[in-house]
Amino acid sequence: MYGILEGTGFEVIEPEFATLFAGHIRVERLWSGARWCEGPAWFPAGRYLIWSDIPNNRMMRWDETDGSVSVFRPASNNSNGNTVDLQGRLVTCEHLARRVTRTEHDGSIRVLADSYDGKPLNSPNDVVVKSDGSIWFTDPFYGIASDYEGDQSPVEQDGCHVYRIDPSDGGIRRVADDFAQPNGLAFCPQERFLYVSDTGASHQPDGPAHIRRFAVAEDGQLTGGEVFANCTNGLFDGFRVDRDGRIWTSARDGVHCYTPDGTLIGKVLIPEIVANVTFGGPKRNRLFICGTTSLYSVYVFANGADRPV
Numbered sequence: 082m083y084g085i086l087e088g089t090g091f092e093v094i095e096p097e098f099a100t101l102f103a104g105h106i107r108v109e110r111l112w113s114g115a116r117w118c119e120g121p122a123w124f125p126a127g128r129y130l131i132w133s134d135i136p137n138n139r140m141m142r143w144d145e146t147d148g149s150v151s152v153f154r155p156a157s158n159n160s161n162g163n164t165v166d167l168q169g170r171l172v173t174c175e176h177l178a179r180r181v182t183r184t185e186h187d188g189s190i191r192v193l194a195d196s197y198d199g200k201p202l203n204s205p206n207d208v209v210v211k212s213d214g215s216i217w218f219t220d221p222f223y224g225i226a227s228d229y230e231g232d233q234s235p236v237e238q239d240g241c242h243v244y245r246i247d248p249s250d251g252g253i254r255r256v257a258d259d260f261a262q263p264n265g266l267a268f269c270p271q272e273r274f275l276y277v278s279d280t281g282a283s284h285q286p287d288g289p290a291h292i293r294r295f296a297v298a299e300d301g302q303l304t305g306g307e308v309f310a311n312c313t314n315g316l317f318d319g320f321r322v323d324r325d326g327r328i329w330t331s332a333r334d335g336v337h338c339y340t341p342d343g344t345l346i347g348k349v350l351i352p353e354i355v356a357n358v359t360f361g362g363p364k365r366n367r368l369f370i371c372g373t374t375s376l377y378s379v380y381v382f383a384n385g386a387d388r389p390v
């Protein structure tokens with residue numbers, strides 16, 4: 082696809098952002114036909130991208146070798162966030178089954194987390210893997226708030242929290258309990274910090290619409306949690322961090338780019354609401370963007386962190 086896609090482009094707010102693209106680079110719409118896209122995850126060995134079409138209860142696959150798109154997994158339990166673990170396996174948040182799973186090398190699906198303190202999780206939303214193999218996920222109630230993205234069900238946890246699955250014994254620990262609706266999450270390149278978004282404004286008019294930053298101890302304890310950035314247009318849902326520590330985050334009008342000190346330096350404008358992004362391609366310099374009904378991509382002069390964040 083060549084030429085200018087209407088409603089797209091780069092918006093420079095601070096001069097640094099102008100160094101992150103070339104003027105002739107265009108946003109491409111790779112595919113359209115979903116109801117609500119989230120959870121892009123890049124598989125370098127297979128050169129494909131997996132993502133979720135939540136209300137249509139399916140996972141899709143875009144193949145870099147020929148640009149084709151196919152259904153990767155029908156009846157996906159209204160999957161949402163996906164990531165790739167240290168062994169190249171798919172890790173998935175499922176609204177309908179209210180769990181986090183891992184797809185093993187033989188294709189079988191193993192449950193990693195479906196309860197805490199003897200009660201079902203709400204509806205795991207997004208997930209990342211740290212370099213020590215621990216798996217971190219958020220658990221807002223979006224997937225059980227209606228029948229649209231799962232089964233409408235009561236919340237049985239005492240709120241919406243952030244959890245960590247221990248790599249040694251699979252134990253689940255609650256690591257943050259002061260969120261309204263924890264949503265996207267990602268580590269900075271050195272993993273000294275964990276960023277977590279709160280999209281509580283979706284259900285409370287004066288609720289949070291921000292990303293918070295926590296310091297991460299070796300044992301997984303979090304401290305701090307100050308607000309890193311407030312969203313200026315819509316909500317921060319999912320986001321990723323590049324090797325220089327910049328945050329590329331979803332928002333209503335596209336992808337917003339922040340420097341590690343919390344400065345909004347520019348945007349990639351997208352004509353639909355953006356929910357999640359990830360870096361992919363052999364050099365991890367191609368940003369894949371889940372925007373409502375469509376999958377978009379754009380090359381940038383930045384590279385996603387090498388770890389599967």
Ligand code: MG
Binds near residue numbers: 207
């Ligand atoms: Mg999300």
